[in-house]
Structures are given as C-alpha cells and as structure tokens.
Amino acid sequence: MKSVVIFASGSGSNAERIVKEHHQKNFNVSCVYCNNSKAGVIQKMQHLNIPVVVFSKKELMEPEFTLNLLSQNIDLIVLAGFLLHIPSYLIQAFPNQIVNIHPSLLPKYGGHGMYGMKVHESVIENNESTSGITIHYVNDMYDEGQIIQQFELEVEKSDTAETLAEKIHILEHTHFGPTILKILNHEL
Numbered sequence: 001m002k003s004v005v006i007f008a009s010g011s012g013s014n015a016e017r018i019v020k021e022h023h024q025k026n027f028n029v030s031c032v033y034c035n036n037s038k039a040g041v042i043q044k045m046q047h048l049n050i051p052v053v054v055f056s057k058k059e060l061m062e063p064e065f066t067l068n069l070l071s072q073n074i075d076l077i078v079l080a081g082f083l084l085h086i087p088s089y090l091i092q093a094f095p096n097q098i099v100n101i102h103p104s105l106l107p108k109y110g111g112h113g114m115y116g117m118k119v120h121e122s123v124i125e126n127n128e129s130t131s132g133i134t135i136h137y138v139n140d141m142y143d144e145g146q147i148i149q150q151f152e153l154e155v156e157k158s159d160t161a162e163t164l165a166e167k168i169h170i171l172e173h174t175h176f177g178p179t180i181l182k183i184l185n186h187e188l
Contacts, residue, residue, distance in 0.1 A: 001024075001027060001028045002026075002027040002028065002075040002076070002184045003027070003028050003030050003072065003073060003074050003075050003076075004018075004027050004028065004029050004030065004074070004075065004076050004077075004078055004180065004184070005029070005030055005031050005032070005033060005069065005072070005074050005076075005077050005078070006018065006019075006029060006031075006032045006033070006077075006078045006079075006080050007032075007033045007034075007035075007077060007078070007079050007080070007082040008032055008033075008034050008039065008041040008079075008080045008081050008082055009034065009035055009036050009039055009041075009081055009082050009083045009084070010036070010039055010040065010041065010081040010083075011039070011040040011041065011044075011081070012032075012039065012040050012041025012042075012044040012045065012080070012081070013081075013169065013172075013173070014080040014081060014101065014172055014173065014176055015032055015041050015044065015045065015080045015081070016041075016044045016045075016048070017172075017173045017176070017177060018078065018080065018176065018177045018180065019045070019048050019050055020048070021177045022177050022180070022181060023048070023050070026181050026184075027075075027076075027180070027181065027184055029050055030051070030072065030074070031050065031051045031052070031053060031072075032045045032050055032051070032052045032053070033052075033053045033055060034052055034053070034054050034055070035054070035055055035056065035057060035060065035082070035083075035084055036054075037054050041081075042054070057084055060084060060087065060090075061087055063089065065090070066087075066089055066090050066093050069090070069093070069094070070093055074094070074097070075097065075184055076097050076098075076099065076180065076183060076184055077094055077097060077098040077099070078099055078180060079098065079099065079100040079101070079138065080101065080176070082100070083115060085112075085142065086098060086138050088140055091138060091139060091140060096137055096146075098137065098138040099135060099136065099137055099138065099148065099180065099183060100135070100136055100137075100138050100143070100145070101133055101134070101135050101172055101176050102115075102119075102133065102134045102135075102136065102143050103115070103116070103119050103120065103131075103133055103165075103168045103172070104119045104123065104131055104132070104133075104134065105130065105131060105132045105133075105134060105150055105152060106134040106136065106143055106144075106147060106150070107143070107144070108128075109122050109123060110134075110142065110143030110144070111141075111142050111143055111144075112142045114142075114143070116165075117161055117162075117165060120161040120162075120164045120165045120168065121161040123155060123161075123164060124155070124159065124160065124161050124164060128155050129154065129155055130152050130153065130154060130155060131152070131153060131155050131164060131167075131168065132150055132151050132152035132153050132168070132171060133150065133151050133168060133171045133172055133175065133176075134147055134149075134150045135147075135148045135149045135150070135175070135176065135179045136148055148179065148183065148188055149175070149179050149188065151171050151174075151175050153167055153168075153171060
C-alpha cells in the first residue's frame with residue numbers, strides 16, 4: 001500500500017477528510033507533521049489514531065528532517081493547510097512527490113502571504129466571476145509548481161469572503177483525496 005505523509009498547520013479539516021475517506025482503503029497515512037503545537041489537526045489525528053509529529057521551523061530547515069522522511073519510504077507528501085515554505089533540499093529529495101492545495105485558480109491569488117481568507121477577500125474585492133481550487137506540485141516558489149488539477153465554481157454576486165470560503169472547502173473536501181489517489185496510481 002502506498003504511503004502518504006500529511007503536513008498541516010491549522011484546523012486539519014482537509015487532513016481529517018483524507019484520513020477518513022482513504023486511510024487503509026486506498027493508501028496509508030503514516031503520519032501527520034505539524035509546525036503548530038496548538039493546531040486543531042493534532043487532536044483530530046489523535047482521535048483517528050494517526051501519529052503526529054510536532055516540529056519547529058528551525059527543525060524543518062535541518063538536514064536531519066529530510067533524512068528522517070527519506071528513511072520512511074514515503075510515496076507522497078501532502079500539504080493540507082501547511083503554511084511554511086518547503087526548503088529546496090526537501091523538494092529535491094522528493095521530486096514531484098510533494099503536492100499542495102490552494103484555495104484559488106492559480107496563478108491568480110497565489111504567492112507568499114496569500115492563503116485562507118486573504119485569498120477569498122481578494123476574489124470578492126476584485127469581483128471575480130469564478131474561483132476554485134488548485135492542486136499542484138510544490139517547487140521553490142510559493143504556489144508556482146506545476147498544476148495537477150483545478151476545480152472551478154461560480155462566484156455569486158451575493159457571495160462574501162465567508163460564503164466563498166465555505167464553497168471552496170466543499171470543493172477541497174470533494175476533490176483533494178481523489179486527486180491524491182490518482183497521483184499515487186499514476187493516473188495524472
């Protein structure tokens with residue numbers, strides 16, 4: 001069975017959905033790595049019996065961190081609401097094996113500092129008629145890796161950043177897990 005590691009920084013709703021729908025059915029989520037000791041993902045994973053490793057930004061930058069991951073025979077690293085920049089040597093150690101999800105149709109509303117509500121507020125402020133999610137490989141630049149898949153939705157005139165965020169979460173929960181499975185099965 002293919003092995004997946006999830007990196008998360010926040011509430012963990014995407015990580016939770018991935019584990020509930022796919023763990024031990026389609027692939028093994030061997031561990032969740034979290035850089036925020038107060039993140040909601042920790043408790044969610046504990047309830048699901050998934051090991052969690054809490055680490056610091058400094059530890060992420062140390063070669064031992066990458067060596068530890070390499071020793072685990074990981075097939076894919078999934079960033080699910082992970083906010084730290086991935087160091088180059090980690091990307092080089094896992095070429096085309098690190099994927100991220102972004103809450104916009106990249107290249108729009110991507111880059112350093114563009115995450116969560118900041119993205120949705122920008123979409124609303126700019127009167128965009130569509131938005132969506134982008135699942136992409138991670139490279140050295142924020143949100144500039146090769147796009148794997150995008151899923152689009154219509155932005156209604158009545159939408160606020162909050163209602164758009166809810167719609168985007170539904171898209172994420174619907175498409176992220178199946179896209180991960182397709183990547184692991186070399187279908188994308």
